[in-house]
Amino acid sequence: MTTQPRDASHPTMQAISYTGAGGREVVTVVDSEIPVAGPGEVLIRVHAAGINRADLLQRAGNYPVPPGAPDGPGLEVSGTIEETGAGVGPWEFGTPVCALLTGGGYAEYVAVPEGQVVPVPDGVSLIDAAGLPEVAATCWSNLVMEAGVQAGDWVLVHGGTGGIGSFALQLLAALGARPLATAGSPEKLERCLELGAEAAINHREEDFVERVREITGGYGADVILDVIGAKYLERNVDALARGGRLVVIGLQGGGSGTLPLGKLMGVNGSVTGTLLRPRPVQEKAEIMRQVRDQVWPLVSAGKIRTTTDTAFPLDRAAQAQDRFEEADRTGKVLLVTEAAAADTADAVHPGAQRHRP
Missing domain, CATH: 3.40.50.720 (NAD(P)-binding Rossmann-like Domain)
Structure with a gap:
């Protein structure tokens, strides 16, 4: 894995990119612009991202990115609401959420259609919640x-x-x-x-x-x-x-x-x-609505338990993907950002809201 130097004069974030198709050598840490929450989207400050087999298939060149999707890997995250775009409901700044993505989750921030964002289930930590949306x-x-x-x-x-x-x-x-x-x-x-x-x-x-x-x-x-x-x-x-x-x-x-x-x-x-990733936004929103209403109560009641095998810092994505492929893995492998150390799961700022018109 290589790291591109940061330019402190610009508001950038750390993210993971693939330089081409191949093995762990194509996994690269880059500085990229923090995305903007467009109409119907929310911007999430990422605390953790889940690793899935699709990420490795994409790395190998065997899982094409759907048109219009972010090029970077990562199909699920947890974090806190940073801002909202036009037409989005009243999310409070700092609300703990998790989200299903089309890509780009290995990053410090990600913009997501509102319908694919759901609250973290009761009883689940903000970090562990990153391993829930995709599965x-x-x-x-x-x-x-x-x-x-x-x-x-x-x-x-x-x-x-x-x-x-x-x-x-x-x-x-x-x-x-x-x-x-x-x-x-x-x-x-x-x-x-x-x-x-x-x-x-x-x-x-x-x-x-x-x-x-x-x-x-x-x-x-x-x-x-x-x-x-x-x-x-x-x-x-x-x-x-x-x-x-x-x-x-x-x-x-x-x-x-x-x-x-x-x-x-x-x-x-x-x-x-079936594949989940290329489905239209409306279909994903309906799936996540049903997950929130039907599955989250089972998680909160302890009938479905989540297991995190290992959590790696974001800049060790290659090592995290190595762990994902090991036969003795017994749960989700996660990438954790610096935001997870700075905030806590209950760090909600009541009454505050960032909204981009």
């Missing part, structure tokens, strides 16, 4: 809004101890569904059970299709949440119950596979592939 929005939008999970449904979650998987298992258990999980070690299998899975399947030693059929008494999975993609495509269809829904949200096992249409039609099943 909460992904799990809720795919499991509930897309797949229509209901109480009593059998739901198979691949990668049960990953960032998505660990949140999904807790959410499903809280909703009264019957979650199953795959994982690759005895320790991870035990962790899946702790997170709410009714059963955990060792994908290295067992056939998950056979085990799903066995556990469900031959019924199968009503919903499968899959981060693997092509490698599991045919077997996922084999594991579906009649009317089952396969939702593919990741391609860790490849992007091109064979879809057995006869089997899919035979069970009246469906396959959906």
Whole structure:
């Protein structure tokens, strides 16, 4: 990682940029202009940013930035309201919030559409809240809004101890569904059970299709949440119950596979592939509205718990991404800015508000 010198005569912020496609050598600390809150936006003074697999895919050149989005990595942050743009509701200056982004979260400030900004859930620290928006929005939008999970449904979650998987298992258990999980070690299998899975399947030693059929008494999975993609495509269809829904949200096992249409039609099943990042602002706003109303109460009640593995200073983003890829990681990896040391989670300035007309 390299660092560009600061110019103290200009109001700039520290941010992380990629100098091209590659490995950790392209991760660069730069000084850039502090963004302005445009119409319908709020400016957040970032305290922490969450690291996600999409950030590493973008670094490798395999996840193009949507048109109009910031070039820098970072899809979720927590922080405090710094200013608001025209047409934005009455946010108080200093209010603790977290937000879902299209990019640019590895920075000291970020401008975000108001609909993608939500208060920090009760009982969650401002730092830990940085690891919530992306995973909460992904799990809720795919499991509930897309797949229509209901109480009593059998739901198979691949990668049960990953960032998505660990949140999904807790959410499903809280909703009264019957979650199953795959994982690759005895320790991870035990962790899946702790997170709410009714059963955990060792994908290295067992056939998950056979085990799903066995556990469900031959019924199968009503919903499968899959981060693997092509490698599991045919077997996922084999594991579906009649009317089952396969939702593919990741391609860790490849992007091109064979879809057995006869089997899919035979069970009246469906396959959906989704990405969160390129969705229109209006869709993201609706997702975050539902997350605030439906998921945050579960978090505040302790039914869904967040886990932070490690927090790194912003200028150590390359090391943080290294940690993200390590097999023994057990929670979110975060980047923390200097603002986190200067402020506290309850540092709200009552009655004060910065608004840019």
